Amino acid sequence: MRLLFDARYIRTDFHDGISRYSAELAAAVHAAAPTHGVDVVFLVWDDAQIPFLPDGARTLTIHAPTAVREPFTALLLNRYRPDAVFSPMQTIGSMGRRFGLILTLHDTIYYRHRTPPRDLPWYVRLGWRLFHLSYVPQRLTLNAADVVATVSETSAAEFARVKLTKRPVVVIPNAPQRLAELLPADVAVESGAQNLVYMGSFMPYKNVETLIRAAAHLPGRTLHLLSRISPERRAELASLIDPAGADVVFHGGVTDAEYAALLADRAVLVSASLDEGYGLPVAEAVEMGVPAVVTEMPIFREVAGGGALYAPGTDAEAFAAGIRTLDDPATRAAVVAAGSAHIARFDWARSAAVLLDAVGALPRRRTR
Structure with a gap:
């Protein structure tokens, strides 16, 4: 089974929360994938991200996640015939996909505090604010996946409370660095x-x-x-x-x-x-x-x-x-x-196993 793991959120200057989550989970998934019968390839947009991935990791370079082409990413990825794609965010384009898809929403905090990160392009910041004015865009985004991942039981409970998605929600916990x-x-x-x-x-x-x-x-x-x-x-x-x-x-x-x-x-x-x-x-x-x-x-x-x-x-x-x-x-x-x-219950190896089990349960690749 071929898995494309979206590693494009790994920063090359310093880790923020999403970057560290991406890098740590990527390393654990790379280590565990062979025992799950999964062939994993990591999506990057900058070659400088590659040293932050495990030694020997296979990569595929595509556009940045902030590119105007992002809504059409699935059409590009179809060419590589993945069985599944996992993203540590929820914004990867899913239109026309022919593969299983797991999107991640870490929490709902930006519905209560809508200020976007300042290092994003102005058009992304504008879209960010508009996106979080209502739950409707998020529901449409998440319902386009097969499974929605999040990092805590608290977030999963909040998703249920506001009826954020009809899709199954799986908790792939964050874990601390040592x-x-x-x-x-x-x-x-x-x-x-x-x-x-x-x-x-x-x-x-x-x-x-x-x-x-x-x-x-x-x-x-x-x-x-x-x-x-x-x-x-x-x-x-x-x-x-x-x-x-x-x-x-x-x-x-x-x-x-x-x-x-x-x-x-x-x-x-x-x-x-x-x-x-x-x-x-x-x-x-x-x-x-x-x-x-x-x-x-x-x-x-x-x-x-x-x-x-x-x-x-x-x-x-x-x-x-x-x-x-x-x-x-x-x-x-x-x-x-x-x-x-x-x-001790928060461990990247355990989180990787949860993800790979979820990948294994996804619908198989669509032919057309």
Whole structure:
């Protein structure tokens, strides 16, 4: 059985969520495909993406996913006679396809927060906003597939709640990268709650304001804000800092190795986000053996389980209290142990097996 795996969303500068999901799942699928009787070929649009795929991976170069030809991609792919195509997004053109198709929708967050990524072409950003004004375009898109994939049970439940698709929905879970592997050989995770680490954007729904207000109740500690930030947004947040509270450090972007080093240094991962599609930084911290204090909401419960303490997203004092709770070594050890047991269920090999099983169950290639 021939599978075309759409790897065109892999970035060559730095991974975002879709890029990392694509690259990690691609590697696991490449490893597992032979035992499932699947011949996998990866779609790329830039030769610079090839080094991010497994050694020996076969590739097929086509247009970029943002190209004006994208709605007609299936007509191009028909020439290569695939049995199935999997895309980690839902925008690949399906018109006239003669193969089984699995499309992926990670979450519904952009229906609540419609600002598109700024690095997209203007016409894609415009289409993005129009597309998310109603569920109707998404329903039409997803119903054109045979199967819809998503990354969490929380997202699958939301799809059902809003009746987003008539197609079967399969959960192909996201999984954390193993940040501990990026630490020097002589460095281990040091227990403590001295450093509060936030990894994520500074969009309003991320609610970093609550973290800064919580810092006011935590003198002697440091809140590390890791991601890149605009000067205007930094000024807004800096105006909330209480000099008598925790120090607040804007890092302006860090490498994965720097991120790992910060988490390893007596750290707690914190997020007061009011909405999330998944929450990969939470999963990464828990996998590393670092506890978290995060907003009480279903997706964080699914990702972190007992590896986090939970607080209302707008309650700064509750966040501060949760962090202080982790000063107790026994409490922290119990949270870390619970998190390690929980996060073990998220594994790329398992996700690849779910995908390949779904591929095997697809209708066979259409002749005409």
